[in-house]
Amino acid sequence: MRWGTYLIVTSAVVIVGLAMGITLPLVSLRLDGWGYDAFAIGVMAAMPAIGVLLGAKITGTLAGWLGSEPCMRAVMVVSAASVILLALWPSYSVWLGLRLLLGVSLTITFVLGESWINQLVEDRLRGRLVAVYGSAFAVSQLCGPLLLSLIGTEADTGFWLSVGLLGLGFILLLLVNGAPRVDAHSANSQGIFSFVRTLPAVAWAIMLFAAFEAMTLTLLPVYFLREGFAQALALIMVSTVVVGDAVLQVPIGWLADKFSRTALYRVCGLVLVGSSLALPVLLHTPLIWPVLVLFGASAGGLYTLSLILVGQRYRDDALVRANAHIALLWGAGCLLGPLSTGAASKWLSSHALPGLMAIGALGFVLLAWRRGAFAELATPAQR
Structure with a gap:
């Protein structure tokens, strides 16, 4: 088993979870501070879920066209660019589109990342190693709001920290290969x-x-x-x-x-x-x-x-x-x-x-x- 690849891919996906654990609540808190009502904030919160549905539809096709590793790296860049625009372009309507795009790109990351991890591990260790990934991802989501409480929500520090984390995830993915082979016509x-x-x-x-x-x-x-x-x-x-x-x-x-x-x-x-x-x-x-x-x-x-x-x-x-x-x-x-x-x-x-x-x-x-x-x-x- 390729332990180095398992650790790097797991770390990259968990880092994405941490970045989103910071960004997603920050958007809601920022909207609340601007005076938007609960319905408007709820609509914004629903956009990533819609992005999940869209991302799931196109993951196999994109991975087949680009290759799984280049596809993961590309959507990591798209996620980072979306967060940069969240910081630079504080507009409700623009943020709706950016949150939707984040939902799509993150779904592609998770689908390919979890597939890669599951294919890497030996079956005799599958339970423990998949559970380590799941546990680490859950902890990363918990740590996101905790970090946000430390750095505050008034400035854009949380957005830039998320961009840095996504950049680190991109660099980690440059170090590995061997992701699942995907046929663009069948893996949709x-x-x-x-x-x-x-x-x-x-x-x-x-x-x-x-x-x-x-x-x-x-x-x-x-x-x-x-x-x-x-x-x-x-x-x-x-x-x-x-x-x-x-x-x-x-x-x-x-x-x-x-x-x-x-x-x-x-x-x-x-x-x-x-x-x-x-x-x-x-x-x-x-x-x-x-x-x-x-x-x-x-x-x-x-x-x-x-x-x-x-x-x-x-x-x-x-x-x-x-x-x-x-x-x-x-x-x-x-x-x-x-x-x-x-x-x-x-x-x-x-x-x-x-x-x-x-x-x-x-x-x-x-x-x-x-x-x-x-x-x-x-x-x-x-x-």
């Missing part, structure tokens, strides 16, 4: 419905985690505030969920290399059902803290194990195509999760967020326990 996002029919549990798990992540960063703090917690404590509780996601992925990956991956997958679903149901019940007790950790870890485990299962099955343009499908499903989850939860919170119940997560996790469990649910993952694809 077409066939998403076939992917969902073939692996419905995997598809549902990806959408569920995307919804979880979007809701954790946007609606979970509001849920805790409306349940009577002070703002500082509400943010600590959200951070506990994120830390549970980040820290426990490596143990989950280790277990995935030692025991049945599909059985562990089902266990994560059951834990997510239980922790979601326990949230409103134990919210005002000391037991809420381990529940928050399990809530984050089980949801993150579903995504990590999805990547592991897909990586053991596919190679080259089939792997890129599968990751493009994952990106499309991710974008759909990011859009549908907050929208449905926001509506249900307003018209049905203040506990809609954990309630809908429990329903979603139960749906995964039912899909995962169907006979032959993972038959298509039993043997790896032809190289």
Whole structure:
């Protein structure tokens, strides 16, 4: 196994996550300071999710035309240029377009980067090494807002720091080669419905985690505030969920290399059902803290194990195509999760967020326990 390439590619993708962890909240905070209302900020926040859907559609075609490594380097430059323009051109309408472009370019980076990592690793180490990537990426997203709190939001320092990080990612990608080979005509996002029919549990798990992540960063703090917690404590509780996601992925990956991956997958679903149901019940007790950790870890485990299962099955343009499908499903989850939860919170119940997560996790469990649910993952694809 090429350990140097694995470390460099993982570092490059994680650096992109850190840059976006700084830039995305900075844009929202800047708009809030300019006096824009919640709807306008929400529209801006939705643009990257739309970019995810567009980026997933064109990743295979671009990578086939340019080659995977040049394509990743090119979109890293596009991401950096977009952030530069965010700093230099403070206009709401312009920022809408730039956020959309960022969503497209970052999706291409993640699809190709995760495909590259998954193809590099040996199957006996796949669980641990994919989990290390997932954990590092989660930590990078957590560190972005923390760095932003240190450097402040009044000046454009956060934008320029993100540009520097993206430049570092570009330099790192100059040092490696051997990314998955892509056929421009076959490795596109077409066939998403076939992917969902073939692996419905995997598809549902990806959408569920995307919804979880979007809701954790946007609606979970509001849920805790409306349940009577002070703002500082509400943010600590959200951070506990994120830390549970980040820290426990490596143990989950280790277990995935030692025991049945599909059985562990089902266990994560059951834990997510239980922790979601326990949230409103134990919210005002000391037991809420381990529940928050399990809530984050089980949801993150579903995504990590999805990547592991897909990586053991596919190679080259089939792997890129599968990751493009994952990106499309991710974008759909990011859009549908907050929208449905926001509506249900307003018209049905203040506990809609954990309630809908429990329903979603139960749906995964039912899909995962169907006979032959993972038959298509039993043997790896032809190289």
